[in-house]
Amino acid sequence: xxxxxxxxxxxxxxxxxxxxxxxxxxxxxxxxxxxxxxxxxxxxxxxxxxxxxxxxxxxxxxxxxxxxxxxxxxxxxxxxxxxxxxxxxxxxxxxxxxxxxxxxxxxxxxxxxxxxxxxxxx
Numbered sequence: 787x788x789x790x791x792x793x794x795x796x797x798x799x800x801x802x803x804x805x806x807x808x809x810x811x812x813x814x815x816x817x818x819x820x821x822x823x824x825x826x827x828x829x830x831x832x833x834x835x836x837x838x839x840x841x842x843x844x845x846x847x848x849x850x851x852x853x854x855x856x857x858x859x860x861x862x863x864x865x866x867x868x869x870x871x872x873x874x875x876x877x878x879x880x881x882x883x884x885x886x887x888x889x890x891x892x893x894x895x896x897x898x899x900x901x902x903x904x905x906x907x908x
Contacts (some may be wrong), residue, residue: 794871798878815881
């Protein structure tokens with residue numbers, strides 16, 4: 787577990803040291819706001835249900851959201867129960883409210899499912 791935490795800290799420290807600037811900080815907060823709550827994906831899925839051409843992709847997108855939430859927030863989060871790196875390392879400065887959802891790796895997996903659903907639409 788210590789190896790994973792050291793790896794997490796090295797990534798977070800390098801981000802804090804090399805990628806922090808006013809533009810990227812604003813952009814990251816804005817992007818986080820849009821994607822974290824899932825509102826943009828839910829709205830896209832519902833909108834896609836209205837058109838026959840995109841209905842299947844909308845169903846896939848909404849199903850991926852439901853499965854991702856079930857697997858990430860309900861199941862894996864409680865099975866792993868590992869604190870996030872910013873909870874352990876007080877030197878990390880968050881730009882947003884401390885998240886309670888799945889960690890970024892889980893969010894990345896969910897994003898891949900969403901992109902696959904949307905690629906079927908295009």
